[in-house]
Amino acid sequence: MKLQRKNRLRALSLGAVAVSGALALTACGSDDNGGGSGSSTASASSNASSIKCDDAKGQLLADGSSAQKNAIDAWVKNFSQACGVQINYKGSGSGAGVTAFTQGQVAFAGSDSALKPEEVTASKKVCSGGQGIDLPMVGGAIAIGYNVPGVDNLVLDAPTLAKIFDSKITNWNDAAIKKLNPDAKLPNLKIQAFHRSDESGTTDNLTKYLIATTPDNWKYSGGKAWQAKGGQSAPQSAGVAQQVKQTSGAIGYFELSYVSDGVKAATIDTGASKPVAPSTESATADIAAAKVVGTGKDLSLQLDYKTKAEGAYPISLVTYEIACDKGNKADTLPATKAFLRYIASEDGQKVLSTIDYAPIPDEIIAKVRTTIEGLS
Numbered sequence: 001m002k003l004q005r006k007n008r009l010r011a012l013s014l015g016a017v018a019v020s021g022a023l024a025l026t027a028c029g030s031d032d033n034g035g036g037s038g039s040s041t042a043s044a045s046s047n048a049s050s051i052k053c054d055d056a057k058g059q060l061l062a063d064g065s066s067a068q069k070n071a072i073d074a075w076v077k078n079f080s081q082a083c084g085v086q087i088n089y090k091g092s093g094s095g096a097g098v099t100a101f102t103q104g105q106v107a108f109a110g111s112d113s114a115l116k117p118e119e120v121t122a123s124k125k126v127c128s129g130g131q132g133i134d135l136p137m138v139g140g141a142i143a144i145g146y147n148v149p150g151v152d153n154l155v156l157d158a159p160t161l162a163k164i165f166d167s168k169i170t171n172w173n174d175a176a177i178k179k180l181n182p183d184a185k186l187p188n189l190k191i192q193a194f195h196r197s198d199e200s201g202t203t204d205n206l207t208k209y210l211i212a213t214t215p216d217n218w219k220y221s222g223g224k225a226w227q228a229k230g231g232q233s234a235p236q237s238a239g240v241a242q243q244v245k246q247t248s249g250a251i252g253y254f255e256l257s258y259v260s261d262g263v264k265a266a267t268i269d270t271g272a273s274k275p276v277a278p279s280t281e282s283a284t285a286d287i288a289a290a291k292v293v294g295t296g297k298d299l300s301l302q303l304d305y306k307t308k309a310e311g312a313y314p315i316s317l318v319t320y321e322i323a324c325d326k327g328n329k330a331d332t333l334p335a336t337k338a339f340l341r342y343i344a345s346e347d348g349q350k351v352l353s354t355i356d357y358a359p360i361p362d363e364i365i366a367k368v369r370t371t372i373e374g375l376s
Contacts (some may be wrong), residue, residue: 034290040118050347054338062119063090064097066140066236067202068319072110075343078323078351087339091184093236095224101132101322107332108323108340110138112201112298113161113224115322123324130326131375135368138319139358141256141278143265145244149170149187155180157269160215163211164251165193166218167230172249176209176266180269187249194243194252197233199224205206205317206253212305213314256283257356268315272359273309278284282313283358290318292364297371299364318360326376331374340372 019162041044062072068221076087089110090096098119100297115123115135123132144161146154151172156164160176163169167333169176173186196203210218219292220227234243237254244250245262256278259265267275276282294300300320307314327338342348351357360368 003157005009008192026193026254032195035235041110050345056333058338060332060335061088061090061101061106062097062110062126063092063106063144064322065094065112065201065319066091066238067094067112067140067142067317068110068357069353070255070257070355071138071319071352074355075339075348076349079339079342080155086091087094091236091248093196093199093206095296098322104124104375107306107336108291108321110319111322112319113204114294114320115298122125123322126327128325128327130324130328132322133296133298133325133371134294134320134322135344136299136301136360137319137321138352139360140317140319140356141283141313141358142202142209142253142317143256143259143278143317144251144253144315145241145259145265146251146262146266147176147244147248148189148265149248151181151187154184154264154266155269155275158210159217161268162210162214162217164191165195165231166228167193168217180260186260189249191248192250193231194240195228195231195233196237196240197226197228197235200226201254201319202255202317206315208303209305209315212216253315255357256280259356268313270312270314272310272312276311276313277311278315280353280356282311283316284361285309285312286314286316287318287358288361289312290361292367297374299367299371303365316358323375325371337372337375340375341369344368344372 026188072089080086084149094111094113099111100106102119102122113130118133144156157180160180170191172189172191178186201224204222204224207222209222211222234240235256238250240257241254241263244252265278267277269275277298286304289304290301293302301318303316306315341363344365352359
């Protein structure tokens with residue numbers, strides 16, 4: 001990853017720390033409901049002209065997906081500079097976010113997995129006359145990050161990846177890895193595999209990929225909680241990324257924006273003409289083929305984990321913002337709608353590609369914008 005891009009991301013994250021640490025919010029939104037996503041700078045100045053501050057009041061708390069934390073931080077930075085407001089998004093993980101939402105502790109949650117039927121049922125207790133719905137807002141590639149001295153270009157495929165995370169392949173010079181990397185100088189070094197310790201939609205999406213592509217090598221049912229034996233764990237995407245960075249021989253998984261100096265990302269052999277690297281473009285290529293499978297106002301998506309399309313990265317995720325379709329608390333509804341309106345806007349989506357996230361495809365994000373306007 002280019003140093004310039006990483007410096008830009010660090011600047012965004014640092015600029016958002018003070019913002020994300022506070023509890024009070026008076027929210028802003030964008031009038032722009034037009035379609036399209038593309039590259040732009042993530043600076044507040046580039047977005048200020050399209051952000052307006054609604055008559056929001058009170059406090060707005062949110063929690064959930066750590067995979068989207070860097071995107072939320074960038075959005076909050078722009079949002080607060082334009083409106084003089086503050087947001088607290090904890091980024092405790094998808095499982096914690098959904099739990100907080102169904103218990104009425106937050107106005108909205110972020111999750112890398114759509115709500116399960118039992119979670120929708122639970123949400124009806126806090127959404128008076130309505131229920132929680134999934135609004136796809138952030139796309140991204142789940143990078144397989146590694147730290148192997150002397151190996152700059154690592155190729156893996158689904159069976160090999162499954163065996164590594166299931167403790168069936170334990171050394172970096174294993175024959176299966178050598179076969180995929182004939183020109184690499186693979187060291188005689190123990191593999192240190194890291195997974196999430198908390199319930200995570202990133203885990204859910206990775207294991208969905210393994211279940212879909214190599215069921216003979218991944219015999220677990222999947223879900224937000226890690227099920228395979230062995231390995232080591234760390235909380236949130238940032239925690240796994242940090243462990244990989246500081247541990248020789250380590251491998252882990254996290255959203256692409258967490259790849260940093262000292263951590264490289266493996267390319268994946270999907271069966272296409274050449275292995276596919278995780279990137280904004282390759283994740284977008286995969287997400288563009290997603291289908292809306294939610295009913296009513298719910299816009300949950302079905303991704304193609306088995307894709308062999310050229311340039312499509314198969315281990316992708318979509319992060320949903322989860323809110324009540326009806327029955328939002330009166331004191332937080334204006335703020336919730338205003339913030340969601342901004343991040344779904346054209347300018348809000350443009351921020352994503354500058355910090356290694358994938359904008360939601362035009363046809364889908366247009367439906368998200370319409371749904372947000374109908375929240376009540």
